[in-house]
């Protein structure tokens with residue numbers, strides 16, 4: 188049966204990078220991948236067109252799709268919108284929540300060809316391969332009550348950090364299973380010395396552990412995790428944590444690989460429906476210049492093929508093609524270095540297609 | 544008038560490092576510093592002795608003191624305590640809250656002699672000098688309601704992230720004033736694209752800005768701040784943020800200097816009463832071995848002299864002495880490197896005293 192793919196270019200460099208990823212997807216179709224691809228509006232682009240960051244039409248298409256490819260959302264143009272509900276980010280959060288995409292997989296990998304681009308010493312990042320499993324539809328991002336209100340004659344802002352046992356268990360299982368398929372080490376990150384919600388988090392992880400006897404579970408406070416990532420990132424295999432801590436730690440981990448322009452991510456629900464997007468953001472400062480790096484988005488297509496479309500061979504072909512292009516010395520500006528050739532977004536797309 | 548100083552050795556390496564700092568404090572007394580020094584129990588040590596991490600007697604002494612020197616609290620021995628209120632960390636949080644120590648100053652400095660110890664490339668950290676101003680008595684650490692309770696047939700953990708305008712304004716002023724005394728750049732870190740409480744945070748910072756026209760205020764989302772610290776830390780001068788984000792970012796920043804064994808911190812209230820402590824933790828793994836680095840604690844005494852005791856000349860003498868000792872090539876194990884001489888905690892104390 189033909190499966191549906193929805194492409195959401197979003198804002199900033201989003202349209203440029205998804206355009207290149209679409210070409211690869213078309214190449215996969217030419218090789219027999221039975222999918223139907225359509226586009227939709229999300230984020231600032233949707234707000235500009237319809238006054239809503241997540242229009243009903245986009246949500247319908249998203250629900251009907253087996254997989255979504257997202258560019259990125261947000262930019263200074265919409266940062267001043269008084270109504271938080273209208274901001275581009277709320278469109279993204281809406282898709283995550285409405286589709287129940289609770290399992291966010293954020294690999295932090297150092298590409299051997301790019302190890303020198305890391306701000307860390309090469310020996311600390313060479314061969315780095317961490318998988319951060321972030322809970323994506325709960326925690327403080329979605330907790331109620333929330334708002335800004337008058338109390339005792341002044342305004343007070345408040346949000347609620349909340350997790351139920353079942354929410355923790357669900358993401359815990361994703362992480363344990365991921366660890367089983369990888370290096371069999373799982374580090375759960377919390378702040379259980381201060382926050383009750385993360386005491387429950389730690390307790391549930393402990394309760395699950397005996398069901399995965401081949402996985403070694405450890406716990407780390409979030410402040411220490413931030414330090415350990417900077418100090419010796421290779422000590423980690425799989426890391427599992429909540430929405431907010433996951434946001435911070437996965438970005439730090441991605442950046443320290445030096446390969447942030449290369450890192451894809453997946454957000455999955457229980458049925459394997461997924462949204463795929465680069466780890467990096469919408470980079471409004473370089474939007475429209477044709478110089479953005481499309482590789483993280485192209486590699487997001489590979490992740491999609493593997494996790495939602497059951498097409499691992501095509502996924503591998505894409506990944507191999509990307510490796511070849513790097514070996515040939517082609518680089519977009521963000522990863523340019525001495526002795527390499529700087530190419531545009533479209534030229535990078537051309538090169539991957541040629542190597543595919 | 545004789546001022547009171549309270550030393551709280553705490554847990555792990557705490558007693559070893561405060562012992563060396565006490566010797567420096569005694570040397571300052573010998574040079575005319577008019578203080579009276581006493582000791583008290585806090586954290587796990589207090590729990591073991593009195594069943595409470597912050598005994599009433601300690602709190603009394605703390606309130607009566609002009610300044611407190613803390614070693615560190617916590618350790619695996621107490622991590623399993625079911626009752627969060629009994630954990631060592633709660634003793635520390637209690638002192639902060641009861642004394643109103645809302646202004647936490649966490650410098651992240653690279654000592655020129657130690658730049659090679661950083662996991663970052665030397666050119667990225669050489670000369671690094673950031674001041675992180677962390678709000679310390681509010682936010683999610685203290686927000687109500689909090690707890691773990693049964694809802695819809697399962698347990699749910701919850702905490703509240705809350706700030707009032709006056710709390711934000713108070714820490715904002717500390718940060719703006721700090722920026723005025725330094726490089727005149729202030730970066731406020733929030734997650735205003737998702738969390739209402741940080742929308743209010745950003746708004747208050749904006750409102751204060753015109754009163755400090757010589758300071759350039761910018762805003763950054765916390766995930767981006769974690770990335771920028773790793774990528775190019777020297778872009779920052781003063782950073783201001785809430786309790787939780789400050790915990791994570793200040794630890795990451797401290798670690799990336801390579802000088803974490805060297806970094807002091809101050810926690811101040813409106814009257815200039817303060818608690819001073821090293822940025823690093825209680826390091827239970829090396830406790831009792833006489834190998835811990837006492838320099839961050841010794842430098843905390845210098846901070847105390849400057850911020851609470853109005854004795855900047857003595858503060859400088861301590862800092863100069865520490866610099867000399869490093870120049871002589873003396874290092875404790877944590878900062879040892881080729882061509883340096885590894886010394887014990889007490890030998891390091893001896894050396895600083897000799898150079899004082």
Ligand SMILES: CC(C)[C@H](C(=O)O)[C@@H](O)C(=O)O
Pocket residue numbers: 260261276279280434736737766
């Ligand atoms: C855009 C923003 C709402 C989002 C988040 O914080 O989840 C982004 O930072 C991410 O990590 O995907």
Ligand SMILES: CC(C)[C@H](C(=O)O)[C@@H](O)C(=O)O
Pocket residue numbers: 380381410616617632635636790
């Ligand atoms: C021990 C702990 C409660 C404390 C905190 O999180 O504030 C520590 O990590 C710190 O940063 O001083």
